[in-house]
Amino acid sequence: MIDIHTHILPQLDDGAKDIEDSINLLREAEKQGIETVFATPHVITGLYEPTSKKIKQGLQALQDRINQENINIILVMGAEIGIVSEISADEIRGYTINGEYVLLELPFVSYPLNCDEVIFKFQSQGFVPIIAHPERAFSIINRPDKLKEWRKRGILFQINSKSIIGRYGKTVRNLAIKMLKDGLVDFVASDTHNNKWGFDFDITRPILEKYVGKPKTDELLGHNARRLLLSEKSNV
Numbered sequence: 001m002i003d004i005h006t007h008i009l010p011q012l013d014d015g016a017k018d019i020e021d022s023i024n025l026l027r028e029a030e031k032q033g034i035e036t037v038f039a040t041p042h043v044i045t046g047l048y049e050p051t052s053k054k055i056k057q058g059l060q061a062l063q064d065r066i067n068q069e070n071i072n073i074i075l076v077m078g079a080e081i082g083i084v085s086e087i088s089a090d091e092i093r094g095y096t097i098n099g100e101y102v103l104l105e106l107p108f109v110s111y112p113l114n115c116d117e118v119i120f121k122f123q124s125q126g127f128v129p130i131i132a133h134p135e136r137a138f139s140i141i142n143r144p145d146k147l148k149e150w151r152k153r154g155i156l157f158q159i160n161s162k163s164i165i166g167r168y169g170k171t172v173r174n175l176a177i178k179m180l181k182d183g184l185v186d187f188v189a190s191d192t193h194n195n196k197w198g199f200d201f202d203i204t205r206p207i208l209e210k211y212v213g214k215p216k217t218d219e220l221l222g223h224n225a226r227r228l229l230l231s232e233k234s235n236v
Helices: 019-031 052-068 089-095 115-124 138-142 145-152 170-181 201-229
Strands: 002-006 036-039 074-077 080-082 101-105 128-132 156-160 187-189
Touching: 002 156, 002 187, 002 201, 019 052, 036 052, 036 201, 052 074, 052 089, 101 115, 115 128, 138 145, 138 170, 145 156, 156 170, 170 201, 187 201
Parallel strands: 002 036, 036 074, 080 101, 101 128, 128 156, 156 187
Antiparallel strands: none
């Protein structure tokens, strides 16, 4: 399995507090059968501003350490970019997944007036937006039809495993399940931050299989992410 959204790199955002924390989390990921983990620290102007160089250095240091610990996991560089962040196209490229896909985070409470404009601008610059956990954003909870509108524009969606198992409450879970049933989900990821909010694919997989079946579950927890690494369009 592949997890495309985690905050596993230490001391870059509100995720892992140190490298030992990262190691413990990744040991658990390996136990659950996760083979590849995307490291996607927050990039939010004025709050978390790690450079792509710093993320790359942190990723290499952690990969070296997990290799020493004989943890069989491959780390992949990425970032979770706040949609309101002031970042140029050249800067964005350094944060992309495989030079093409960009993981975008909506504000949880407000809906920026230029949100659509920003998303479509990324597309015009040659990037493929992946919206991270839209089921948690109040603006989407109140206007779920926005997802279908964006889907027609070729935008991809990643929901959190914790949404599916109810960690954020019933409203978020219901929207996540509806997105699954409507075929609007391309990836399920853990959004791991720490031991309290860690890897949970072992709990999530049987729930996914109940709602969408095993073949689709395999896509959501691995196959579609593998296509990202091969720079192929997600087959949804």
